[in-house]
Amino acid sequence: xxxxxxxxxxxxxxxxxxxxxxxxxxxxxxxxxxxxxxxxxxxxxxxxxxxxxxxxxxxxxxxxxxxxxxxxxxxxxxxxxxxxxxxxxxxxxxxxxxxxxxxxxxx
Amino acid sequence: xxxxxxxxxxxxxxxxxxxxxxxxxxxxxxxxxxxxxxxxxxxxxxxxxxxxxxxxxxxxxxxxxxxxxxxxxxxxxxxxxxxxxxxxxxxxxxxxxxxxxxxxxxxxxxxxxxxxxxx
Numbered sequence: 610x611x612x613x614x615x616x617x618x619x620x621x622x623x624x625x626x627x628x629x630x631x632x633x634x635x636x637x638x639x640x641x642x643x644x645x646x647x648x649x650x651x652x653x654x655x656x657x658x659x660x661x662x663x664x665x666x667x668x669x670x671x672x673x674x675x676x677x678x679x680x681x682x683x684x685x686x687x688x689x690x691x692x693x694x695x696x697x698x699x700x701x702x703x704x705x706x707x708x709x710x711x712x713x714x715x716x
Numbered sequence: 717x718x719x720x721x722x723x724x725x726x727x728x729x730x731x732x733x734x735x736x737x738x739x740x741x742x743x744x745x746x747x748x749x750x751x752x753x754x755x756x757x758x759x760x761x762x763x764x765x766x767x768x769x770x771x772x773x774x775x776x777x778x779x780x781x782x783x784x785x786x787x788x789x790x791x792x793x794x795x796x797x798x799x800x801x802x803x804x805x806x807x808x809x810x811x812x813x814x815x816x817x818x819x820x821x822x823x824x825x826x827x828x829x830x831x832x833x834x835x
Contacts, residue, residue, distance in 0.1 A: 610778075643821035645761075652811055652825035653761065664823065696761055700820025704777045705751075705763035 611635050611699055615708030621716040626687045630695055630711045634678040638701035644673055644682045647710075648693045656695075657682065687713070718742040718824045720812050725829030732802050736829055738795040738812030743824075746770070746790035749815035751822060752797050754808035764810070765797065769818070780806075802833045 612635035622628050632642065640660035645653040655664045657673035660680060670685045684691055692715055697708040724736040736752070752764040765786040766775045774786050785798040795812050809830050813822035 641820065645822075647761075652827055653822075654825070655816070655821060655823050658816060658821040658823075659819075698761075698763075698821065703766075703775050705766070705820060707761040707763065710760045 610704055611638065611702060611706055613697060613699060613706055613708045615697055615711055617711060618709060620711055620713045622687055622713060623716045624687055624689055626716075628684045628687055628713060630682045630697075630713075632675075632680045632682070632697035632708050634680075634699060637677045638699045640676045641699055641701035642673075642675070642680050643698045643700065644671075645696045645698065646691075646693045647696065653696065684713075718814065720814065720824060720826035722810060722812050722826045722829035725810065725831045727832045727834060728802055729835050730802060730804055730833055732833070734799045734802065734831060736797040736799065736810055736812075736831070738826060740793045740795065740812075740814070743814070745788075745793040749818050749820075750788060750795045751813045751815060752786060752795075753811045753813050753822070753825075754806075755811070755828070756805075756808045759808075762808075766815075766820075767795070799831070802831075804833050807831060807833045 614633045616631050642660045644657040647653040661673045672683045674681050694710045694712045719741045721739045751766050767786045783801045787796045809828040811828045812826045814824040816823040
């Protein structure tokens with residue numbers, strides 16, 4: 610199985626901040642990576658797939674980058690509705706795996 | 717509008733069995749690979765299983781292999797997860813999720829159904 614290290618696990622930030630979340634793989638996965646946002650009591654929502662492709666309807670302040678083993682999710686200007694937990698997910702091989710999650714909280 | 721509605725979650729004793737269902741609408745169900753993903757209370761996401769559009773290919777997480785069986789009925793636009801030999805560690809909210817294009821990311825999720833394994 611591919612191990613994923615997502616960091617940080619907790620990120621304290623203010624509205625308007627630029628934030629970055631990292632996801633590192635135990636082996637290369639080309640660009641087979643997705644990012645999800647989950648708010649309390651809700652199902653996850655797809656933000657980014659293929660490492661950098663923005664899902665339809667997702668605000669452009671979200672962006673993804675990277676390939677191989679190192680990936681980043683960036684929120685360029687944090688909005689109040691962005692306080693949530695974020696997960697990366699690889700779909701290069703089975704079993705599909707998720708990162709441990711990053712909770713973005715209000716500073 | 718794409719909708720995925722899970723059902724079947726209950727409280728069950730360890731060693732018991734359960735079948736979850738997911739009713740799909742708003743898209744051509746038999747064109748898409750489907751998944752089950754679970755989330756234990758207060759924990760992260762864990763992929764459980766995948767089934768191809770025609771049911772011909774299935775894959776499982778090691779934690780459920782040999783105990784869970786994924787299936788689908790394209791005539792009923794429905795996805796299923798048969799869960800046997802349940803363990804306390806199977807306690808979780810179970811989501812069905814639609815694959816975006818067969819590659820393996822999930823563009824639509826249901827709201828989940830809660831399975832509690834407890835004596």
